[in-house]
Amino acid sequence: MVSLARKNLFQDLPRFVVAQAGIMFAVSLVTIQTGIFNGFTRSTSLLIDNSNADIWVASEDMRYLDLTLPMPLERVTQAQQVKGVNRAEALIVGGAVWRRPSGEITPVRVVGFNPDGQLFKPWDISQGNLSQLKQPYTVMLDDSDKDGLKVERPGEAAEIGSFPARVVGFTKGIRSVVSSAFVFASLENAYAYDNSPLASAPDNPPRPPGLTATDRITYILIRAQPGTDLQDLQQRLEAALPETRAYTREEMARLNQVYWQKSTGVGFILGLGAVVGVVVGLVIVGQILYASVSDHLKEFGTLKAMGSSDWFIYGVIIKQALWMAVLGYLPGMALCFALGAWTLEAQAIEILISPITATGVFGITIVMCIGAAVFAIQKVTHLDPAIVFKA
Secondary structure, eight states, X not given: OHHHHHXXXXXXXXXXXXXXXXXXHHHHHHHHHHHHXXXXXXXXXXXXXXXXXXXXXXXXXXXXXXXXXXXXXXHHHHHHTSTTEEEEEEEEEEEEEEEOTTSOEEEEEEEEEOTTOSSOOOOSEEESOGGGGGXXXXXXXXXXXXXXXXXXXXXXXXXXXXXXXXXXXXXXSOOOTTSOEEEEEEHHHHHHHHTOOSSOOOSSOOOOOOOOTTSEESEXXXXXXXXXXXXXXXXXXXXXXXXXXXXXXXHHHHHHHHHHHHSSSHHXXXXXXXXXXXXXXXXXXXXXXXXXXXXXXXXXXXXXXXXXXXXXXXXXXXXXXXXXXXXXXXXXXXXXXXXXXXXXXXXXXXXXXXXXHHHHHHHHHHHHHHHHHHHHHHHHHTXXXXXXXXX
16 A cells, blocks of 8 residues: 555656645745744743843833833842842843944843843853953943944944943844844943933043942842742742832743733734645645546546455555655755754844644644545545446
């Protein structure tokens, strides 16, 4: 049965190539759409997932990472005194405007942290080091944002608000699909940028002063003492810090991901693209199998005349469909992995193809091809063996 199915499949190579191209298109479209959705979801919580904090303390009015209300810096000192807290650090996340010497402006997301801290720091630094961020008005950018921010190498300068911004280093692969380019700076520099007016930078700007207890920050990062129950610590932090909510790192990441999945149309659009891919593949494979069965009606009639059961003939058609599924899936998935590697390297945009995604797409491909085979089976369901004897 396998040899007969294979013979029917490869007898007409041009038709076979067209069929495989259709399946490859369907596999690639479904995989890429799903991978983009998974990569998009992961990118929304990039800063959270790569922090070393056990708990994130935020305003009780926070909707997601980029939409929240600030809190005074004194909350960090208060948090440090809560039982079970090993270390507390401030984090500033705010929008700003990047201005090149040519006058061109671009939105950026300034992330301020303590360069000597332990709970948050840029990862995968390709050029420069964190100690350079202690200097006044210095920043780090990601390699993927060089073109957008018109920066090529360390030492180049621009402006953020009314203060200069000298680039002292670059990271690699820190880019979010839903956020402006990340600009990493010390807490003092980030606070100056976040509160500066949109005006030209003075020739000799004053050194950013140290933050005071009343200055505003965005988040407090907490590392718990070993053996501390995080749920109990969350409750103690919320009781000690007015108008705040405490989230574990996983809860904070999930909150951010759910917001972007459900409060925007991205998930619907990507899902619709995947459905279109399945429908296109189903139509193409169905047409190819139906035409193949039509071309071999006399052969199937001969099998019936020789006493072959309907299930035997159905098995031949289904085997053809399974061969098409496997031979279309493998090159299609290889193409997706190659495309994912290229987008990650060129644009730092991740097409996340997990083992679960790859397995799921393979299952969809099998179902799609067998579903197409059902239409072809209808052709031989009521086949009269006498067709063999007709001229």
